[in-house]
Amino acid sequence: MLKNKAGNYFRYALGEIVLVVIGILIALQINTWNETRKAKQFERIMLHEIYLNLKDDIVTFKMLDQRVTAGDQAIKQIIKLLASDQAVQLEQATQQKLDQLLSDSTVAYLFSYNRGAFDALKSSGIEKVQNDELRSRLVFHYDYSLPRVKELIQITNNEITRQADTELAWRLFNYKIKDDGEGNLGVYMDSYKGDDYKSQQLLRFIKRHQNRIGHFRFRLSRILPNAEALLQELEQVLAQELEINN
Template identity: 30%
Template sequence: MSKNKTGKYFKYAIGEIILVVIGILIALQINNWNENRKERSNELKILNTLNAEFNRNGNTLDSLLLQLKRIEQSLSFVLQKIEPNPKINFTAIELDSILYNSFDNPVWKRSEYTLRNLESSGKLSALSNEDLRSKLYEWSLVAIDIEDKDTDASVGFQNLLNYYKENGSLRNLDVFGDYIPEGRSSLAYDHKKFFSDITFENMIDDYMVYTRQRIKRYQKAKVIINEIINLTLTEE
């Protein structure tokens, strides 16, 4: 009888142990499910924030590309008119307007706050979409390339501006903007002399090269932005 009772107690103990183990496994499974749900929820928030940020960047880039193409057209016009005996049938005001459109150096004010936070916190590598991680890395490389070319363009633009400060009238250009309501300069100078000056031609050419390089890089950036926007679209 004692042996029978011992056997029953042993079986009961084994059953209790099995129930406890099952309970622990269920608790662990529930905990893992909750953790996965939290991680997925956090990732969805990151994706939504990235999507919004790159949408804004895409919109500002579209505006900048329009500006750069306008500058390119003006620079191209000026470059084609430079020759030993320039044949220009434009008034001084019309020429100043063309040069005003050429002498511009817009800057892309893009946002990278979310991406920088992801990189600094180490959360970038935790994104589940490998294609997105790869595309964000590609974006970082393109952004560095853009910054380098923007710096080169700024130098080229400043050289052109300094040349015109010494040889032309900035006031006559600035009247086409918003800051010189006082009107044109009363000081006379020869507008056409620029169109037969090799120094002026070199500076226009230099800035034209930088402008076209910027356009090319920005167009590449636009493609990557669109790809990132598509990769960060979320499905609840």
């Protein structure tokens, strides 16, 4: 009888242990599922934020590309005007047109982008992006491609500003206070001081800005398609996630 009681107690205790273990395993499984769900939700939110940042960046890049293209066209028109006019002295109407084109060709360009959402994701763990290819492209875009383009453009801007837009520009051009079209007053290039529109100094000035604009166009021609391709990939990943959740 004692043996029967001991056997029953052992089976009861074993059953209790099994139930406890099963309960622990279920709790761990539920906890793992919750953590996975939270991580996936966080990934979706951050990828969507990066998508919005990138979309705004592309609009900014396209606006910058339009300004750079306008500057490039102005430079080409200047060279065409100077090449077509055999005389060193130009007619007044041509001079006014050249003055405007020179002003258009020397507009400053600022390259900027928003990496706030990417940095937030990176600080919490970039490995939370499950798609290996997408993760690699995000890191390449924000940690290499964009910073490199910005650095190279800043180097070009600094060189042009130091060598051309300061010393040479002040010697070659008249400046006056003007309205920028939005009610803001500032000091802007107005007209060429001399009569010789084929002077070596002026031609060097034009060449420097031609090089600067060419550099901008080259960099934008690389960064814009890459940004648009990354945006499309983000759209596809987010759409797939939406389908899975629905």
